[in-house]
Amino acid sequence: MPVKKFVVGCFDDEKTLFPAVKNTRKAGYKIHDVYTPFPIHGLDAAMGLRDTSLHTAGFIYGITGTTTALSFMSWVFTKDWPLNIGGKPSFPLPAFIPIIFELTVLCAAVGMVLTFCYLCQLAPFVKKDHFHLRATDDLFVMPLEVTDKTNVEEVKAFLKNAGAVEIFEKEAETGWWLGRYDKDKKLFEKEAATA
Amino acid sequence: MALKEQFEIPGGLKKWSYALMGLGLLTLILGIVFLHPFSGGHGEAHGEAAYGATKFWMALMHNGIFWLLVTVSSFFFVCATTLAQGGWQLSFRRVPEAISGNVNILGPIVLVILLSYVWISPDHNIYHWKDVEHVKHDAKLTWKSGFLNPVFYTVLSIAAVGLWMWFRNWYRKNSLAEDVALKGETSFYWKSIGIAAAFLVTYGLTVMSTLPWMWLMSIDAHWFSTMYSWYTFASSWVSGISLMMLFVIFLKNKGYMEYVNEEHIHDIGKFMFAFSVFWTYLWFSQYMLIWYSNQPEETEYFIDRIGAGGKGGPFKAIFLLNLIINFVAPLLILMKRGSKRNYTVVTLMAVIIIFGHWLDFYQMITPGPLKALEQQHKGASNSLGHFLYSLGISAGFLGLVIWNTAKYLTKAPLLPKNHPLVKESVIHHT
Numbered sequence: 001m002p003v004k005k006f007v008v009g010c011f012d013d014e015k016t017l018f019p020a021v022k023n024t025r026k027a028g029y030k031i032h033d034v035y036t037p038f039p040i041h042g043l044d045a046a047m048g049l050r051d052t053s054l055h056t057a058g059f060i061y062g063i064t065g066t067t068t069a070l071s072f073m074s075w076v077f078t079k080d081w082p083l084n085i086g087g088k089p090s091f092p093l094p095a096f097i098p099i100i101f102e103l104t105v106l107c108a109a110v111g112m113v114l115t116f117c118y119l120c121q122l123a124p125f126v127k128k129d130h131f132h133l134r135a136t137d138d139l140f141v142m143p144l145e146v147t148d149k150t151n152v153e154e155v156k157a158f159l160k161n162a163g164a165v166e167i168f169e170k171e172a173e174t175g176w177w178l179g180r181y182d183k184d185k186k187l188f189e190k191e192a193a194t195a
Numbered sequence: 196m197a198l199k200e201q202f203e204i205p206g207g208l209k210k211w212s213y214a215l216m217g218l219g220l221l222t223l224i225l226g227i228v229f230l231h232p233f234s235g236g237h238g239e240a241h242g243e244a245a246y247g248a249t250k251f252w253m254a255l256m257h258n259g260i261f262w263l264l265v266t267v268s269s270f271f272f273v274c275a276t277t278l279a280q281g282g283w284q285l286s287f288r289r290v291p292e293a294i295s296g297n298v299n300i301l302g303p304i305v306l307v308i309l310l311s312y313v314w315i316s317p318d319h320n321i322y323h324w325k326d327v328e329h330v331k332h333d334a335k336l337t338w339k340s341g342f343l344n345p346v347f348y349t350v351l352s353i354a355a356v357g358l359w360m361w362f363r364n365w366y367r368k369n370s371l372a373e374d375v376a377l378k379g380e381t382s383f384y385w386k387s388i389g390i391a392a393a394f395l396v397t398y399g400l401t402v403m404s405t406l407p408w409m410w411l412m413s414i415d416a417h418w419f420s421t422m423y424s425w426y427t428f429a430s431s432w433v434s435g436i437s438l439m440m441l442f443v444i445f446l447k448n449k450g451y452m453e454y455v456n457e458e459h460i461h462d463i464g465k466f467m468f469a470f471s472v473f474w475t476y477l478w479f480s481q482y483m484l485i486w487y488s489n490q491p492e493e494t495e496y497f498i499d500r501i502g503a504g505g506k507g508g509p510f511k512a513i514f515l516l517n518l519i520i521n522f523v524a525p526l527l528i529l530m531k532r533g534s535k536r537n538y539t540v541v542t543l544m545a546v547i548i549i550f551g552h553w554l555d556f557y558q559m560i561t562p563g564p565l566k567a568l569e570q571q572h573k574g575a576s577n578s579l580g581h582f583l584y585s586l587g588i589s590a591g592f593l594g595l596v597i598w599n600t601a602k603y604l605t606k607a608p609l610l611p612k613n614h615p616l617v618k619e620s621v622i623h624h625t
Contacts (some may be wrong), residue, residue: 042624052533059530086489094483 009159016163017070035135212598219591268435270295274391281617286454293603422481439547464535471525520551
């Protein structure tokens with residue numbers, strides 16, 4: 001994956017972050033992402049991200065579970081191995097419903113968790129660059145991508161004006177790699193070099 | 196921007212509610228003339244004619260109890276959100292407050308209906324347990340007579356309705372006093388939480404347990420189900436939410452309630468969706484346990500409705516329709532985020548849900564009292580005539596609810612602006 005150059009602005013307050021995100025978009029700079037220590041209501045809308053399709057995926061997984069359970073049990077109890085259980089008919093729909101429900105929930109839940117991990121590129125040993133370690137603690141970090149046409153000094157001045165408490169340039173890996181942070185010197189070396 | 200915070204009743208609403216009330220009154224008069232409500236009992240006419248009085252009282256009880264429980268559930272909404280210290284509902288809280296005002300009118304009306312049936316009408320097809328001679332020869336009813344007897348029925352009904360009215364009016368008084376108090380005064384807020392907590396206990400002991408057993412389940416006096424009261428509560432609660440939604444949207448369309456936006460509509464829509472599923476959960480739990488254990492004294496309830504052994508019962512169509520419009524329709528239509536934020540869709544769904552649960556009450560009440568008639572003439576217990584008669588009476592109650600709610604809405608500003616959490620509602624987003 002490509003290594004790109006970023007100008008990173010760090011904010012210590014939601015109240016300055018929201019107008020900063022809005023003004024950055026208005027000024028036409030490209031926001032790579034905003035890293036925050038906790039979920040912030042309305043930030044996705046402010047960044048102009050589209051609604052997630054995760055719930056549509058969830059619906060499809062759920063329907064898959066429903067049809068799997070219903071068709072499998074129907075096949076087993078009517079075609080493959082009909083059993084007389086308490087004199088009930090061999091297609092006892094009410095008795096199937098709890099199992100259909102459980103499988104619907106199971107498929108929807110597990111499917112959505114895995115899809116979520118895939119979309120966020122989260123998995124064991126998958127590592128990504130941190131723009132600022134305090135993004136997991138008390139800082140809102142907004143990296144802006146530097147392209148051919150970007151004037152770095154201008155961006156820095158803009159971020160300063162927008163209320164950033166810390167501004168620096170950084171070259172970062174935009175994709176992911178396999179590794180371990182404690183053995184992976186690369187990440188910290190780069191940080192030491194640019195700081 | 197000047198807020199339109201004082202509601203004035205528009206002419207259209209006045210006309211419609213009067214027309215509905217007129218229709219209901221006309222149906223009632225026709226019923227008194229043709230159905231002979233105070234005849235019946237032993238040794239009189241047989242066949243269809245003997246059930247005139249039964250049908251008359253059944254229609255009144257069905258609609259009276261349904262609309263009363265729906266309006267009480269509105270107050271349940273107010274109290275539950277108050278106790279949870281919710282803020283989002285404040286921009287429209289005056290609507291459920293006003294709907295719950297109907298308890299002051301419907302409560303006494305329903306008490307008059309129920310008590311005149313129990314004490315005055317000689318008919319005993321609805322409540323077999325009120326016939327003293329019959330109870331003597333019926334071991335099960337003798338055993339239950341400590342709970343199912345006219346005196347205890349009267350005491351519990353009056354106590355329950357009285358407590359609802361008392362708590363509702365106390366809460367309302369406190370809420371109105373807050374409007375004219377000093378800004379920043381929080382004593383009213385804390386007091387409202389106390390009232391809400393006390394009401395919820397009362398509500399739990401009446402609507403969520405004893406009262407549906409007594410008012411509705413005792414129609415099928417031999418049968419019992421521990422899910423029944425929860426099921427009745429779920430029905431009335433989801434209809435109450437839908438009724439609230441209709442009033443909020445009506446006010447919104449008339450240009451009131453500037454602070455209510457699609458975020459609030461979305462949240463009420465979520466309630467409609469969630470509690471439709473909750474209702475189905477209870478419906479299914481009751482049905483499946485009875486179906487599975489297959490005990491004759493339990494299955495008789497469903498046999499009266501959907502029949503058994505491949506033979507369809509008289510209420511099979513209504514029974515299935517009930518499931519479709521109260522579960523499948525809300526599940527599929529209200530599932531999407533966009534449809535919960537669409538005024539047209541939620542209005543349509545609210546109407547469908549209220550009608551669906553009215554139909555649910557219809558099939559809960561009608562088969563039991565007409566059981567003997569059904570045995571004489573197959574299919575006689577579910578007649579179109581009685582359905583339309585019930586619908587006519589319901590129009591009267593609906594008109595009364597609309598008129599009365601509108602009247603209560605005019606009596607106070609639409610925004611409780613001194614409530615400490617009101618800002619939360621204004622900036623609310625999901």
